[in-house]
Amino acid sequence: MNKHAILQARGISKHFYTPVKFKVLDQISFDAYKGEFLTLVGKSGCGKSTLLYCLSTMDTAYEGELFIADQQITGQKPNDLAALRNERIGFIFQFHYLLPEFTCIKNIMIPALKLGRFSKAEIEEKAYQKLTLLGLGDQALKPASKLSGGQQQRVAIARAMINNPDIIMCDEPTGNLDSRNAGIVFDMFKQIAHDFGQTVIVVTHDNDFASASDRTIELEDGRIIQVRSN
Amino acid sequence: MKPGINYDIAITHIVTRKKQTMVAALGVTLGVAVYLFMNSLSAGFSGFSRGEIFKNNAHIKVYKADEISTPLAQDAHAESVILNPQITTLSQRLINPEMLLKEIKQQPFITHAITQVDVSAFYNRGNTQIKGTASGVNMDDYAAMFNTEKYMVAGSISALRGNLNGTIIGAGIAEKLNLSVDDNIAVSSSYAVTKVLRIVGIFSTGNSLTDNSKSYINTATAQQFLKEGPSYVTTIYANTPDPDKAAAYAEKLQAVVPYIVEDWKTTNADIVAGDKTRGTLMGAISLSILFVAAFGIYNILSETINQKINDIAILKAVGFKGRDVIQIFVAESIIMGCIGTILGLGLGAILISIMSGIYMGGPVGYFPIKFELHLFIRSLFLGILITCCAGFFPAKKAANVDPVSIFRK
Ligand SMILES: Nc1ncnc2c1ncn2[C@@H]1O[C@H](COP(=O)(O)OP(=O)(O)OP(=O)(O)O)[C@@H](O)[C@H]1O
Ligand SMILES: [Mg+2]
Numbered sequence: 001m002n003k004h005a006i007l008q009a010r011g012i013s014k015h016f017y018t019p020v021k022f023k024v025l026d027q028i029s030f031d032a033y034k035g036e037f038l039t040l041v042g043k044s045g046c047g048k049s050t051l052l053y054c055l056s057t058m059d060t061a062y063e064g065e066l067f068i069a070d071q072q073i074t075g076q077k078p079n080d081l082a083a084l085r086n087e088r089i090g091f092i093f094q095f096h097y098l099l100p101e102f103t104c105i106k107n108i109m110i111p112a113l114k115l116g117r118f119s120k121a122e123i124e125e126k127a128y129q130k131l132t133l134l135g136l137g138d139q140a141l142k143p144a145s146k147l148s149g150g151q152q153q154r155v156a157i158a159r160a161m162i163n164n165p166d167i168i169m170c171d172e173p174t175g176n177l178d179s180r181n182a183g184i185v186f187d188m189f190k191q192i193a194h195d196f197g198q199t200v201i202v203v204t205h206d207n208d209f210a211s212a213s214d215r216t217i218e219l220e221d222g223r224i225i226q227v228r229s230n
Numbered sequence: 231m232k233p234g235i236n237y238d239i240a241i242t243h244i245v246t247r248k249k250q251t252m253v254a255a256l257g258v259t260l261g262v263a264v265y266l267f268m269n270s271l272s273a274g275f276s277g278f279s280r281g282e283i284f285k286n287n288a289h290i291k292v293y294k295a296d297e298i299s300t301p302l303a304q305d306a307h308a309e310s311v312i313l314n315p316q317i318t319t320l321s322q323r324l325i326n327p328e329m330l331l332k333e334i335k336q337q338p339f340i341t342h343a344i345t346q347v348d349v350s351a352f353y354n355r356g357n358t359q360i361k362g363t364a365s366g367v368n369m370d371d372y373a374a375m376f377n378t379e380k381y382m383v384a385g386s387i388s389a390l391r392g393n394l395n396g397t398i399i400g401a402g403i404a405e406k407l408n409l410s411v412d413d414n415i416a417v418s419s420s421y422a423v424t425k426v427l428r429i430v431g432i433f434s435t436g437n438s439l440t441d442n443s444k445s446y447i448n449t450a451t452a453q454q455f456l457k458e459g460p461s462y463v464t465t466i467y468a469n470t471p472d473p474d475k476a477a478a479y480a481e482k483l484q485a486v487v488p489y490i491v492e493d494w495k496t497t498n499a500d501i502v503a504g505d506k507t508r509g510t511l512m513g514a515i516s517l518s519i520l521f522v523a524a525f526g527i528y529n530i531l532s533e534t535i536n537q538k539i540n541d542i543a544i545l546k547a548v549g550f551k552g553r554d555v556i557q558i559f560v561a562e563s564i565i566m567g568c569i570g571t572i573l574g575l576g577l578g579a580i581l582i583s584i585m586s587g588i589y590m591g592g593p594v595g596y597f598p599i600k601f602e603l604h605l606f607i608r609s610l611f612l613g614i615l616i617t618c619c620a621g622f623f624p625a626k627k628a629a630n631v632d633p634v635s636i637f638r639k
Contacts, residue, residue, distance in 0.1 A: 010336075049638070051633045056547075058633050058634050059545055059634045078551075078552065079551045079552065079553075082549050082551045082552075083551070084549075087549070091547055093637055094637070095637075097540060097543075097544050097637070099545075101242050101243065101246040110239075110548065111548040111549060113235040113238070114235050114548065114550060114554075115549070116422020198380045209391075
């Protein structure tokens with residue numbers, strides 16, 4: 001495997017101050033490599049989501065340093081971070097979040113339209129391909145609010161992939177899926193990482209899922225307690 | 231492409247919430263309609279009352295000021311000597327009025343100028359006596375300046391030309407003294423000069439004060455009433471191309487005229503002040519109504535943003551910047567504002583046309599309200615500006631949404 005670090009976390013710590021001050025992340029340092037399928041595991045409340053928000057550049061209130069694609073992220077302006085997210089990071093939230101008034105296909109297209117790299121027709125074509133890949137080709141023109149939870153989650157996955165980002169981050173992406181669909185998603189992540197060279201970082205509870213990834217980082221009380229290559 | 235997608239999202243929000251859009255737009259519609267209507271009313275009134283003024287007032291008046299005697303003893307060391315100050319002007323007469331009139335007429339900014347000699351007069355018939363003013367003028371010039379032709383109800387203006395024994399009287403005088411054209415009327419002045427004049431015309435301006443007291447005679451006749459010679463003139467009236475700039479023109483004229491030059495706004499300060507008060511009042515009321523409408527937009531947009539806070543968080547997460555979010559929501563409020571404003575202009579126009587068809591009677595006639603293009607433009611501009619501002623503040627709030635805090639909920 002090509003061991004080029006696409007994301008580097010250096011001593012990331014974070015505190016919450018309400019209701020009482022406590023350290024939710026404590027000196028987290030690790031690299032994520034290009035084309036790697038990485039999982040984050042740990043007990044509920046150990047800080048997995050919090051870490052992922054920091055890595056996603058949406059949360060900037062932490063100590064330590066973060067680099068993505070050799071660029072220092074820590075300290076950049078919100079607008080620059082937004083542009084960086086648009087281009088380089090796809091995010092799938094713990095609870096599926098789509099824009100309910102828009103059709104599935106439009107939801108997928110929005111980040112690409114924002115990026116403006118391709119024409120609308122090209123973007124639509126790509127979005128349709130991704131949807132078909134996830135088994136939702138026939139739902140393309142349905143409003144997002146009329147889909148089941150699992151279907152919405154798959155649309156969110158397609159949206160995260162539309163700009164071919166360097167990194168895709170997922171918080172419990174299979175939480176709402178049956179084992180068959182979870183398997184589809186899982187295979188897909190693997191394919192994305194290994195065939196397209198994108199990095200996938202997934203937070204999960206599912207141990208089977210985690211052990212099938214390339215590498216697993218285990219957190220406990222905001223600290224890395226184990227890094228395991230599978 | 232960037233503003234394209236923002237605009238796209240704004241449109242989708244608008245069409246998927248038609249009801250809220252319409253409620254917000256209707257608020258603006260009412261606000262703009264009332265604003266337009268009230269300001270048109272106010273403008274109509276002002277136009278009407280100004281028209282009344284210019285029926286027999288010129289834009290500029292030239293006359294001689296009273297001079298007050300100054301203390302004779304002005305010694306820096308001595309006590310100041312208190313004398314009894316008195317008006318020392320012996321005569322209100324303008325020196326060489328013909329020359330002066332000619333000079334005034336030569337000014338490029340003077341459209342008309344006339345001399346006028348006013349006489350306090352009593353109109354008598356039998357035992358009935360009416361007090362009034364007989365104005366000694368060159369009637370042809372006067373009529374050209376004040377459109378008197380329009381108000382003639384009997385006889386003619388030209389009949390007074392060179393007729394030293396003729397007069398044109400107000401309709402009120404004719405009615406009270408039961409006189410008509412070709413009747414004689416006895417007119418006496420405060421200098422105990424009485425003349426029997428032949429009525430050659432009757433006018434009615436609709437202003438009862440004028441119609442009940444005013445008459446026109448030739449300048450020479452007026453001078454005879456005052457026991458003065460043919461060069462006796464006290465006042466010169468002049469008109470300019472634009473009554474609103476009368477003050478500036480008066481100042482220019484002052485440079486060449488050694489007497490007091492007064493513009494009509496000074497002479498009619500009370501009416502002008504009344505107009506201004508009414509205009510300000512109407513403007514303030516209508517503007518506050520517009521503000522209430524804008525507040526409606528503010529409210530609805532704030533509510534939309536609260537409901538859409540998840541969507542905003544997603545947009546920011548996938549790479550929309552703060553200014554994109556502002557653009558989306560300001561675009562929504564501008565769309566609502568435009569719909570509302572355009573409907574409002576239509577509703578305002580309907581109100582104006584209904585109002586202008588209402589007959590008020592008397593000298594007013596139909597209600598003095600008109601379609602004023604500049605008011606339509608101003609309403610359009612204000613309607614959109616205000617909704618734009620009303621949209622900006624909630625949009626700014628939306629732009630500052632922290633997506634992480636939303637996703638954690
Ligand atoms: N806004 C906040 N203010 C204070 N404490 C918070 C806040 N958000 C999260 N926490 C706390 O931080 C800790 C880590 O939360 P986090 O959401 O990262 O857990 P997690 O590992 O993702 O758990 P789960 O598997 O249940 O999703 C928890 O103890 C939580 O109670
Ligand atoms: Mg979590």
